[in-house]
Amino acid sequence: MAWVGDARLAAGPEATWYLETAFTPGAHLGTVYDDPTTPVVVTGVEEVTSMRVPSGRLVVDAPWDDDDAWRYERGLLTRPPRELAVCIPPGVYRVEIAWTAGPYEFFGERFDGVECAATRLCIGDGPVVGWEMGLGVDEDIDRLQPGEEPRFGADANVGCFADAGAWTTLSAPFRTYVDGSPVPRDTEQLPDGCERVRDESQRADLVTFTAESGGVVWLGRTKTGDVAAIVVTSGMAGAKA
Template identity: 35%
Template sequence: MTLMLAAVYADGWDDAVVNPLTRTAAEARDAAGEPYSVVLLRDGRRHAVIDISWVDGYCHVSRYDEADRQISRHELRRTPDGDLFLRRARTWVGPPDVGVHEFPHVAARHSTTYRLAGGRTDIDEPQGDRGSRSDTSSAEFPPRLPVPAFGRWRDLLALVGDGDCEIVEADGHSLPVRSATVPPWQPPRPLTPDDVEELFRAGTERPIDDRRMRLSTHSAGTLRLPSGRLVATDPGWLKYDNVPFTVTVPPGDYPVTISLATFVDEPDHRRVAAARLDITDRPVVGWELALRDGQEPLDLGAGEFFGFGVDAGLACFADAGTYDRIPDLKSHLDAMIEPRYRVIGDGELVAWSSGWGDGAYPTWIGRDADGDVVCFVADMLLFYEGEDEEGEDEED
């Protein structure tokens, strides 16, 4: 039996159709790759919502039952060769007499995550929040399909469980409608570097709220990297959090530079803006987020990043094998009141005060025109103005 659906276009859904769009406007966004949403109706009720942003290689499909309870959520991402693959799927199956708010907690849950290169992880929670959980892994490749043309979402809906369907334009509807200045969803655009190189231009001034800070640069000495595997972390947690970045460099000794920001109207108030480990002196042509083993950029949402956590107000660069070479590390750290940065040991570790204090901070890798590593920059996010940023440390 063919499933009959009617399409309504908007900026998104948030208990209502938010900022409705005409078909022409939605189709123009689709052609430009810009974000928009399709609310699909079945017998006048919400049946599915498709959030699309082709410029981000992203599509998200949520489906609902007759009681308006979410029963599935599928995220698709673009592959390097241009089509889509199923990144993550989650389904809920529960009793018919449970309300919308209680349903996701008591329904049986199943989630599947795929890796494009091969690999599938399944999590089963047959009693929702109330019972056990089982995890299984296999070498299965993800389902794939071509990017659908505007309005031709049948294959997409079939992939998420709707089988054969026909989609027409909605001839009016009774769903609630509201206006909003900010769309109810954001494409998964992770945090990007905010002019990292400017942080190391001495004399540069940057605004912060209604004040200004002036940048200066300072040599923090030389870091020894005998393994070529760099760790950025809270030095107080180095014993437990010494997982290096996946990108390595030739073993050697490399200079560290500190970017210090000083309030123009309060010269005694200084904060470390960033720390840079220079591998070469070639110009940087591109930046990327430094990752640890197992971290996948596709898992990051809007404004998010993988970073290292700080809960003692200090950050550091170190070699992966450093901890065992500094038996008195705690005493060195206890002595770090001033200056705001310090070489510890014989260059085994370079530590600095961490921006505004505790939190999570990203490290960026700068590469040259040949793709070789030029530097690592631990960004203390002093001037980042986004409200949705979220750091994820190794435990996440």
Template identity: 35%
Template structure:
């Protein structure tokens, strides 16, 4: 079997097609520079690709998307390059098992299996079933080391990783697609419809929650107005190390998971509030209420220009999948600020 390999700057999710095809030589240059690019594997006569490999070494990331003959994605593998430059961690994968040709891509009722792996050997396998009984089950993956990690091939030497899925018993012969050379667009010109490397969750309108008069929404109530924050107390941090944690959670060394250095002193606690109206079904009337939305420890009167996620000592941003957050454990859905020295 002959498989054509083409390269491009990106993969357009809406069109399910490569965006801005590039030559293999140009793709090799981007690979060496750590810049994003994609490799598309096609079988002659088949409209949908066999698989798409998405690479961005500056983000420690290689992705693999496998497609069926109907153009539906059936497998999504997220691999990460960590401290060992010779191998990749199979960090996260999702497999969709469509029950028929009429089932749409990513249908909510489609059975799927998700595997979440970490370099320390821990992980979780979640199987979501369809039909009578439905539900899901969570187990330990129980994988061998060679099933968790993959040796990193050199550029141009990647195998067709989905060969077994497509029923290929013999290694295919690869042919490189020909591309007319053209000036490439700038790095910031990639359309919004194109794939990008996974990003952890980004901060929301944190400052705005404490600015009276700002209009916000929680997704359920479209018209919410920020009112004056309420000062609820003070916190002394004599050690100069602020702890953010669940109040009843202790780690093995007795220290909180997340700590942030601040100047030793006493800081005020503010509670953000919003006012909004909604229809109360119990009263069968329109009701206006004020509710708390956030609590902050004000370490400086000057508003923050940018925000970044606070990380614990074991949090590695290289492992974060799309929209993942760092945080702390809690048994009661509660959190607290405290002096770490206490």
């Protein structure tokens, strides 16, 4: 029997088009804002790294925010991370970023307009037949308002994928503050400003990525309902179809 999702979570036509186009090199992802003659082009899909998710439970959230870091440093309770309600098979998965370029001019200076269009965690090889929003474990579908897109916030424009079972250890380097000021953190530097933290005791990882002000999490489902991809978009701004 083919998978049929909940219509309240299903991606609309615009989001579906974006999700299916963002990871197609050479495709036009709309045009530059205020310049309909210049296309935004998908320049490539880069594999940043792979990450381990032994628990099958996934956090997609900011690795920290200022208030949480302050409370963490003082031994106070912090808010729980945004763990997805859906579970995935324990395993090792690729993290990929789709890049776009849309050249523009600002005050007489030319810029290449390179941006992250979306970030993807590749779960399976099956073709995606439908997209739906990924709810958090504490989010109730019955409370969604029409048109509402649940998302995580990221004041520092950084999001992450992380194994939920090892969250406390994996997020600790991002919560080190002294007298309210952040100190250098012990993380592995990856391409394009991404970072990775490993917890070898649980063989689990956290990988950061660019997420301007946060992002919406999308689940790509196969015809059997399995999750083939988890994609984060940051508002799908900067381009128009």
